[in-house]
Amino acid sequence: AQSVSQHNHHVILSEAASLELGCNYSYGGTVNLFWYVQYPGQHLQLLLKYFSGDPLVKGIKGFEAEFIKSKFSFNLRKPSVQWSDTAEYFCAVNEVDSNYQLIWGAGTKLIIKP
Amino acid sequence: DAGVTQSPTHLIKTRGQQVTLRCSPKSGHDTVSWYQQALGQGPQFIFQYYEEEERQRGNFPDRFSGHQFPNYSSELNVNALLLGDSALYLCASSGTRNTGELFFGEGSRLTVL
Known part of the structure; x- marks a missing residue:
């Protein structure tokens, strides 16, 4: 069965630190890849997405993610986090055309210390 | 622009009862998906409705059923509730083309006692 793994369930960082959240998936075919974010008290919303083309994709609020097909990975990065980035982050995968x-990872709760 | 709306936001039921959750999709969207999110986990796909038909179903028992109306709104019904059905139920809407890009409501939190 397909699965999505997020390596860290909880991450605590100080403001201005760099962020990398890991995501690996198990499906071997063509996929669409997503990162969704849930800010405290809000609904899930799309942060960024990869469908095809340049494997480095940029999303809202300075986030980016890199698709490495050979590693089945889609890691989320941000060079300098802010207190407002405190949220839960979910990686998700969709098999194209079939x-x-x-399929969702279990989520990573990110806490940014001011 | 109206986003995805769900009702009720919270409800408490006892084992064996039945529950109906409702969802109105984002304006312009015709596809509705339902997900179950247990505490500490990612959402799990229940089913998706398109053109008033169940287009795909996840690994959930027949106690979970749904409906889509001509105005694209949708209901999720769960019969014979179990304690393990306690979760946040999320409705997500999308356009026709299956890109996986979803717009979510805030969810209905169901507690089964």
Whole structure:
């Protein structure tokens, strides 16, 4: 069965620190890849997405992610985090043209200390 | 622009009861997906509705059923509730083309006692 693994369940950083959240998936076919974010008290929203083309994708609020096909990875990065980045981050995968569901990781809770 | 709206936001039921959750998709969207999110986990796909038909179903028992109406709104019904059904139920809407890009509501939190 397909699965998505997020390596860290909780991450605590200080403001201005660099961030990298890991995501690996198990499906070997063509995929769409997503990072969603849930800020405290808000609904899930799309942070960034990869469909095809340049494997380095940029999202909102200075986030970026790199798709490495050979490693089945789609890690999320931000050079300098802010207190407002405190949230839960989810990686999700969708099989292109054969499946309508998203497979989700368990999420990473990120806390930024001011 | 109206986003995805879900009702009720919170509800408490007892084992064996039945529950109906409702969802109105984002304006312009015709596809509705339902997900179950247990505490500390990522969402799990229940099913997706398109053109009033269940287009795909996840690994959930038949106690979970749904419906989509001509105005694209949707209901999720769960019969014979179990304690393990306690979770946040998320509705997500999307356009016709299956890109996996979803717009979520705030969810309905179900507690089964």
